Amino acid sequence: MKGVSFLRLAAVSVFAAGVAFASTSHAGVAEGKKIFDSKNCGACHQMAGPAKEKTIEDQLAKKGPELWYSGSKFQKDFLKGWLKDPKPIRPMEYYSLTKKNTGNHAKLDAKSADEVAEYLMSLTSDAVKKAGITPKGGPKGRIIFEKKQGCYGCHEVTKGGNTVGGLTGPTMVGAADRLQPDWIYAYLVNPKVFKPVKDMPVYEGILTDDEIKTLAEYVSSLK
Ligand code: HEC
Numbered sequence: 001m002k003g004v005s006f007l008r009l010a011a012v013s014v015f016a017a018g019v020a021f022a023s024t025s026h027a028g029v030a031e032g033k034k035i036f037d038s039k040n041c042g043a044c045h046q047m048a049g050p051a052k053e054k055t056i057e058d059q060l061a062k063k064g065p066e067l068w069y070s071g072s073k074f075q076k077d078f079l080k081g082w083l084k085d086p087k088p089i090r091p092m093e094y095y096s097l098t099k100k101n102t103g104n105h106a107k108l109d110a111k112s113a114d115e116v117a118e119y120l121m122s123l124t125s126d127a128v129k130k131a132g133i134t135p136k137g138g139p140k141g142r143i144i145f146e147k148k149q150g151c152y153g154c155h156e157v158t159k160g161g162n163t164v165g166g167l168t169g170p171t172m173v174g175a176a177d178r179l180q181p182d183w184i185y186a187y188l189v190n191p192k193v194f195k196p197v198k199d200m201p202v203y204e205g206i207l208t209d210d211e212i213k214t215l216a217e218y219v220s221s222l223k
């Protein structure tokens with residue numbers, strides 16, 4: 001009898017340990033989703049993709065960028081930091097060409113930011129394939145970015161210690177720490193999958209695949 005109850009006890013504690021282990025590895029995601037929903041973040045952010053299943057009205061009803069592919073787009077440490085202390089990514093307000101972004105985005109406490117980041121990182125898109133893009137600065141990418149295609153006309157970069165460039169698109173200052181290289185490539189090939197409304201010129205067919213790869217490597221090196 002004694003042996004049986006010992007075995008039962010052992011089985012119960014192994015079971016309990018298993019549950020505890022499983023719940024710690026998923027706690028961030030579930031907790032993060034709860035916080036995300038309770039703060040109504042989805043009122044401004046599209047949380048379901050792909051874009052082609054949504055109407056233009058669905059998209060325009062959202063006052064901020066799509067987050068349904070966050071786990072393929074962002075670097076986790078960036079998200080954790082930004083959700084605690086959000087600094088403007090877009091120089092101008094979303095959907096505006098004239099109003100400056102004053103940086104009044106909702107802020108989360110440190111614990112909530114970590115959990116929401118875990119949740120957002122669990123959302124990925126199969127439109128982002130492993131493309132083996134690795135950060136690479138240097139003249140090849142810079143010449144396409146600044147001269148050949150004028151990306152610079154819409155995106156800020158750092159030059160000689162100053163921030164220079166256009167204000168229409170998100171800043172590329174800090175892209176190295178913010179974005180995943182393979183996502184940058186996927187976005188340049190097919191921006192409409194990710195941003196059906198507020199996007200940019202489509203470069204597929206204008207740039208060769210090699211040039212798009214070079215640009216993705218260049219953007220992902222920008223500090
Ligand atoms: C009133 C609308 C609104 C609400 C509510 C809102 N956001 Fe945002 N969010 C925005 C806008 C606008 C931006 C773009 C800010 C920028 O570029 O600086 C943004 C940007 C973001 C980004 C960066 C996305 C990117 O593509 O650059 C993340 C991550 C994010 N929000 C998460 C959240 C979370 C988490 C919540 C809830 C706590 C939330 N947002 C609530 C409007 C909103």
Ligand code: HEC
Pocket residue numbers: 065090145149150151152153154155168169170184187188195198199200201203215219
């Ligand atoms: C006419 C203006 C314009 C030009 C030219 C342009 N972009 Fe963009 N770009 C945009 C806009 C607008 C967005 C998306 C807006 C948003 O999410 O707020 C964008 C988004 C991006 C993003 C995603 C950034 C993010 O945080 O979501 C990358 C990367 C990018 N552009 C790189 C480039 C490169 C490389 C070129 C040149 C080949 C280029 N852009 C040319 C306007 C432009």
